[in-house]
Amino acid sequence: MIFHIDGNSFYASCERIFRPDLYKSPIAVLSNNDGIIVALNIECRALGFKRGDVFFKLKDKLEKNKVAVFSSNYTLYADMSARMNLIYNRFAPEVEMYSIDESFLFFPGWKNVDFSEIAYSIKNAVKRETGIPVSVGIAPTKTLAKICNKLAKKRFDVCEWGKIDQEEELRNYPAGDIWGVGYSKTAFLKRRGITTALDLKNYPPHLAKKHLTLNGYRTVEELNERPAIGNVTQKDRQMVAVSRSFQSPVYDLDNIIKALSEYTQEAVKRMREGNLSCRYVTVYLMTNTFAGGEQYSNQQSVELPHLSAYLPEILAAATGLLKRLYRSGYKYRKVMIGLTGLEKDNNPQFDLFDNHSNERKRLEPLMLAFDKINGKYGRGTVKLCSGLVGKKPEEKEAPSWEVRRDYLSARYTTNIKEIPVAY
Numbered sequence: 001m002i003f004h005i006d007g008n009s010f011y012a013s014c015e016r017i018f019r020p021d022l023y024k025s026p027i028a029v030l031s032n033n034d035g036i037i038v039a040l041n042i043e044c045r046a047l048g049f050k051r052g053d054v055f056f057k058l059k060d061k062l063e064k065n066k067v068a069v070f071s072s073n074y075t076l077y078a079d080m081s082a083r084m085n086l087i088y089n090r091f092a093p094e095v096e097m098y099s100i101d102e103s104f105l106f107f108p109g110w111k112n113v114d115f116s117e118i119a120y121s122i123k124n125a126v127k128r129e130t131g132i133p134v135s136v137g138i139a140p141t142k143t144l145a146k147i148c149n150k151l152a153k154k155r156f157d158v159c160e161w162g163k164i165d166q167e168e169e170l171r172n173y174p175a176g177d178i179w180g181v182g183y184s185k186t187a188f189l190k191r192r193g194i195t196t197a198l199d200l201k202n203y204p205p206h207l208a209k210k211h212l213t214l215n216g217y218r219t220v221e222e223l224n225e226r227p228a229i230g231n232v233t234q235k236d237r238q239m240v241a242v243s244r245s246f247q248s249p250v251y252d253l254d255n256i257i258k259a260l261s262e263y264t265q266e267a268v269k270r271m272r273e274g275n276l277s278c279r280y281v282t283v284y285l286m287t288n289t290f291a292g293g294e295q296y297s298n299q300q301s302v303e304l305p306h307l308s309a310y311l312p313e314i315l316a317a318a319t320g321l322l323k324r325l326y327r328s329g330y331k332y333r334k335v336m337i338g339l340t341g342l343e344k345d346n347n348p349q350f351d352l353f354d355n356h357s358n359e360r361k362r363l364e365p366l367m368l369a370f371d372k373i374n375g376k377y378g379r380g381t382v383k384l385c386s387g388l389v390g391k392k393p394e395e396k397e398a399p400s401w402e403v404r405r406d407y408l409s410a411r412y413t414t415n416i417k418e419i420p421v422a423y
Contacts, residue, residue, distance in 0.1 A: 001106075001107045001110065001113075001115050001138060001139070001140060002104055002105070002106055002107075002138070002139060002140065002141065002142055002145045002227075003092070003104065003105035003106075003107070003115075003118075003119060003122075003136055003137070003138055003145065004102065004103075004104055004105075004136070004137040004138075004139075004142065004145035004146050004148070004149045005084075005088065005102070005103050005104075005105065005122065005126075005134050005135070005136050005137075005149075006101060006102050006134060006135055006137075006149050007081075007084065007101035007102075007132050007133070007134050008132075008133045008134060008135055008153065008157075009027075009039065009040070009041040009042065009133075010039070010077065010081075010100070010101035010132070011029040011038070011039035011070075011072070011077055011101075012027040012028070012029055012039055012040060012041035012044070013041070013131070013132050013133060014073070014076055014077050014080050014132065015027055015029065015068070015070050015073070015076075015409055016041075016131075017080075017130070017131040017132070017412075018409070018410070018412045018420050019068070019409075022068050024043060025043060025066070025067075025068055026040070026041065026043040026044035026046075026047055026049075026065065026066070026067040026068065027040065027041045027043070027044055027067065027068045027069075027070065028040045028044050028049060028062065028067050028068070028069050028070070029069075029070050029071075029072055030055055030069065030070065030071050030072060030407065031072060032072065032244055032245075032404075032405075033244070033245055033247055033404040033405075034055055034071055034404050034405065034406055034407065035054070035055060036051075036052055036053060036054055036055060037049060037050070037051055037052065037053045037055060037058075038051060038072065039051065044067055047065050047067070049062070049067070055069075069407045070407050070408070070409050071404075071405035071406060071407040071408040071409075072405070073408055073409050073411070075411045075414055075415075076409065076410075076411055076412060076413060076414070077100055077101075078100060079413045079414050080130060080132060080413065081097075081100045081101060083129070083130050083413075084103070084126055084130055084132060084134070085097055085103055087122065087125050087126050087129060087130070088103055088105055088122065090125075091105070091118060091121065091122050091125075092105035092106060092107060093106065093107070093108070094106040094108075104142060104145070105122075115138050115160055116138065116158055116160045116163065119136040119138055119158045119160070120158055122134075122136065123135075123136055123157055123158065133157070134157065135149055135152040135153045135157045135158070135159075136149065136152055136157065136158045136159070137149030137150070137151070137152050137159055137161075138158070138159065138160040138161060138162075139160075139161035139225075140161065140225050140227065141222040141223075141225060141226070141227045141228070141229070142179070142222060142227070142229045143178065143179050143180070143219055143222035143223060143229065144161050144222060144223065144225065145161075146178075146179040147169075147170075147173060147178065147179075147197065148160065148161055148164075150177070151164070151169060167198060169197075170196065170197040170198035170201060170223070171196055171197075171198045172196070173196060173197040173198075174195065174196060174197070175189050175190075175194055175195055175196055175197055175199060175200050176189075177197075178197055178200065178219060178223075179219075180215055180216075180218075180219050180229075181200075181216075181219065185212060185216060188211065188212075197223060200219070200220060200223060201220065201223035201224055203220055205217060205220055205221070208220040238340070238342065239338055239339065239340045239342070240267050240270050240271045240276075240278075240338070240339045240342065241267065241336060241337065241338040241339070242263040242264075242266045242267040242270075242336065242337055243263065243284070243334055243335065243336030243337070244263070244334070245288075245333055245334050246259070246332070246333055246334065247404035249287075249288070249331035249332060249333060250331075250332045250333075251328075251329075251330070251331065251332070253322075253323070253326050253328075256285070256322065256326065256332060256335055257319055257322060259335055260283070260315075260318055260319065260322055260335050260337060261315060261319075263335065263336070263337045264311070264314060264315045264318050264337045265311060265315075267337050267338075267339050268309065268311045268314055268339070269371070269374070271309060271339055271342065272309050272367070272371060274342075275344060276309065276342045276343065276344060277307035277308055277309040277342070277343060277344075278304070278307065278308060278309070278314070278339040278340060278341055278342055279303060279304055279307055279340070279341030279342075279343070280301055280302070280303055280304065280339070280340045280341040281301065281302050281304065281314055281317045281318050281321065281337070281338070281339060282299060282300070282301040282302075282321075282337070282338035282339075282340065283299065283300060283301075283318050283321040283322050283325060283335065283336070283337055283338075284297070284298075284299040284334075284335065284336040284338070285297065285298060285299070285322065285325045285326065285332060285334075285335050285336075286298075286332070286333060286334050286335075287330050287331055287332055287333055288331065288333035288334075293331060294329075294330065296327055296330045298325050299325070300321045300324060300325055301321070301340075302317050302320070302321055303341075304317060307341075307343055309367065310367060311367060311370070314339070318337055322335070
């Protein structure tokens with residue numbers, strides 16, 4: 001049997017844990033640069049707000065309705081997610097973390113077990129130990145477990161496939177809401193009169209494989225209680241890219257270099273997490289195409305002399321590209337770093353005639369220490385000199401290239417200086 005567990009209004013719930021004054025209050029969480037609403041709780045939805053709403057257009061309305069607004073605090077959300085998954089592992093022999101707020105739990109071969117009782121035990125443990133409310137869907141396949149989870153949000157937070165009127169539920173469940181059925185497939189199915197999950201369940205398998213590709217065929221199989229979707233594993237990446245829009249236009253090269261340093265460090269971190277090295281470095285620089293004035297955008301790439309996951313070497317290449325791209329007098333809005341030509345670099349063999357490559361491999365323990373320190377004490381604990389961008393004493397505001405996060409909550413669980421104070 002498979003459990004699908006989902007944190008209810010996860011981002012909003014994380015913010016509410018440490019703000020008991022917001023109990024039953026509407027909460028909205030914003031995207032990077034406080035651009036749009038990316039998450040909201042039931043109370044906020046009841047006021048007519050929805051995901052994707054542009055924040056600045058609705059700011060006055062949000063204030064009028066006393067909606068508590070937060071910038072995205074991914075440090076907090078990731079830590080709470082890790083705590084939830086530790087609890088799941090106490091109950092299940094196998095756990096697959098599907099996203100920051102969703103996990104699959106597997107109970108293979110268990111007989112004569114009340115799975116709903118186990119689900120309530122998990123739900124209560126998560127609520128008691130983290131404060132996050134969760135819903136649980138229980139079914140023999142992942143797709144059905146996801147469907148049951150959506151039903152669970154309306155049924156005391158737990159729904160077991162074997163305890164519901166299956167045909168009736170599938171008849172009332174839109175085909176477009178099924179996990180893995182995207183917009184294009186929904187339109188295709190609608191043209192063939194397939195509008196519900198029950199219709200898709202009864203779609204002939206040979207036609208599903210022909211018309212819906214292998215993934216669509218697997219969905220049909222799963223709707224018929226035949227497991228067809230294995231653990232979700234991330235394929236080897238083809239590219240790692242990091243970019244963010246500046247909160248206000250940036251004119252000078254030094255500030256853009258500082259931003260590029262931050263983004264390059266994040267890109268290399270993601271690449272190294274996959275045990276990958278890159279062959280090519282690409283930098284993109286652009287102004288705001290939606291603003292007035294003269295526009296400029298350009299990109300350049302460079303091939304490294306060898307595969308590399310060494311941050312100083314990659315940053316040096318990226319900085320050289322940026323200096324060639326930069327033109328004075330423009331209001332720059334975004335810089336992006338892209339690492340391509342990714343490969344596993346597992347060969348420890350030194351090259352007798354390549355001193356540069358040998359030096360890079362000898363410095364690998366330095367990068368491992370760099371990764372370990374930042375992993376233990378938090379992103380940005382150790383960084384290259386070009387990324388040291390703390391405010392100078394005379395500065396009243398953060399650098400203009402930094403992401404706007406005017407409503408950011410504290411890192412309650414990961415920074416001892418920001419733990420909540422009880423009076």
